[in-house]
Amino acid sequence: MYYHFTRLRKDTTMKSKQKPLAILFIGNSHTYFNDMPLMVQRRAEDAGYDCRVTMIAHGGWFLAQHVEEPDVRFNILYGHYDYVVLQEHAHPFGPEEKFRDAAIGLNKMIRQAGSVPVLYETWARKTEQEAQAQMNETHRRIAKEIGALLAPVGENWWLYQQSWPDLDVYAKDGAHASPAGSDFAAKYIWEVIQGDIDHKVLI
Numbered sequence: 001m002y003y004h005f006t007r008l009r010k011d012t013t014m015k016s017k018q019k020p021l022a023i024l025f026i027g028n029s030h031t032y033f034n035d036m037p038l039m040v041q042r043r044a045e046d047a048g049y050d051c052r053v054t055m056i057a058h059g060g061w062f063l064a065q066h067v068e069e070p071d072v073r074f075n076i077l078y079g080h081y082d083y084v085v086l087q088e089h090a091h092p093f094g095p096e097e098k099f100r101d102a103a104i105g106l107n108k109m110i111r112q113a114g115s116v117p118v119l120y121e122t123w124a125r126k127t128e129q130e131a132q133a134q135m136n137e138t139h140r141r142i143a144k145e146i147g148a149l150l151a152p153v154g155e156n157w158w159l160y161q162q163s164w165p166d167l168d169v170y171a172k173d174g175a176h177a178s179p180a181g182s183d184f185a186a187k188y189i190w191e192v193i194q195g196d197i198d199h200k201v202l203i
Helices: 012-017 029-046 063-067 070-078 096-112 129-146 153-163 179-202
Strands: 002-005 019-027 049-057 083-086 116-120 149-151
Touching: 019 029, 019 063, 019 070, 029 049, 029 179, 049 070, 063 096, 070 096, 083 096, 083 179, 096 116, 096 129, 116 129, 116 179, 129 149, 129 153, 149 179, 153 179
Parallel strands: 019 049, 019 083, 083 116, 116 149
Antiparallel strands: 002 049
């Protein structure tokens, strides 16, 4: 599943004054549910960026499968992206070595292209909260190893759900995100990207 999101603007003068930003999302249904990358794009636009978002996502895929895909390689190397967001299979999560090897392989392409990798940490099933700790630890370890940014969605998922019990972040299947859950994920992904942009401005 390949999507390229752009938004038409009537005011071309306003668009020309905005800062360009391009983000590529690679993952599975936890990326494409509710058009989550579009939610990130809208947050970027609200922050003053002329944001281009592209998504390559297939239901049930592991990052190891994306490593072998020619369209993934081509998009990373020649798509002129500022950030590449990587999302690993979540349910079930693992094996960890498969995730690590895929992240290393994709990271090599991302660095070759001059882009910045972002690991998008997802959440455990609604009935399997105990599985979240392993997901958190593994994402943090791999992000540190490859020097990637980490969007800690899963780490904050359960606290948010407990704080707002009437706002279910899960879809009816108890695995994917509801629209509110996808918006929550988009918030953390955008915040980590914006934080990196702001840091680069200061140094």
